[in-house]
Amino acid sequence: MPPGSPTLAAYMTITNSGESEIRITGVSSTASRSTELHEVKMEENLMTMRELPELVILPGQTVELKQGSMHLMLIGVNQSLQEGDEVEIQFELQDLPAISITVPVRKEI
Numbered sequence: 001m002p003p004g005s006p007t008l009a010a011y012m013t014i015t016n017s018g019e020s021e022i023r024i025t026g027v028s029s030t031a032s033r034s035t036e037l038h039e040v041k042m043e044e045n046l047m048t049m050r051e052l053p054e055l056v057i058l059p060g061q062t063v064e065l066k067q068g069s070m071h072l073m074l075i076g077v078n079q080s081l082q083e084g085d086e087v088e089i090q091f092e093l094q095d096l097p098a099i100s101i102t103v104p105v106r107k108e109i
């Protein structure tokens with residue numbers, strides 16, 4: 001997290017160990033006004049980000065959310081967040097109950 005920044009990126013690895021596809025249709029967090037699923041693209045030598053409407057993970061597939069690639073963007077972050085705090089992120093899934101995970105806050109990597 002850059003100091004004073006109102007946005008945070010979240011990185012993680014998601015594995016679908018089930019036998020049917022998982023479709024993430026929405027993301028929210030306890031620490032930000034809104035949370036978006038982003039993808040990074042190179043356009044005319046510029047890194048740009050765009051919001052993905054959903055993320056599909058096929059059975060057996062692992063998707064990495066990492067720097068320079070897909071990531072979660074927490075927008076309008078609670079400024080009292082400190083390194084070491086934990087943020088709860090909730091994923092809305094199509095045809096499945098929502099899933100919540102907890103991620104630690106770290107300084108920019």
Ligand SMILES: [Cu+2]
Nearest residue numbers: 038049072073
């Ligand atoms: Cu982003």
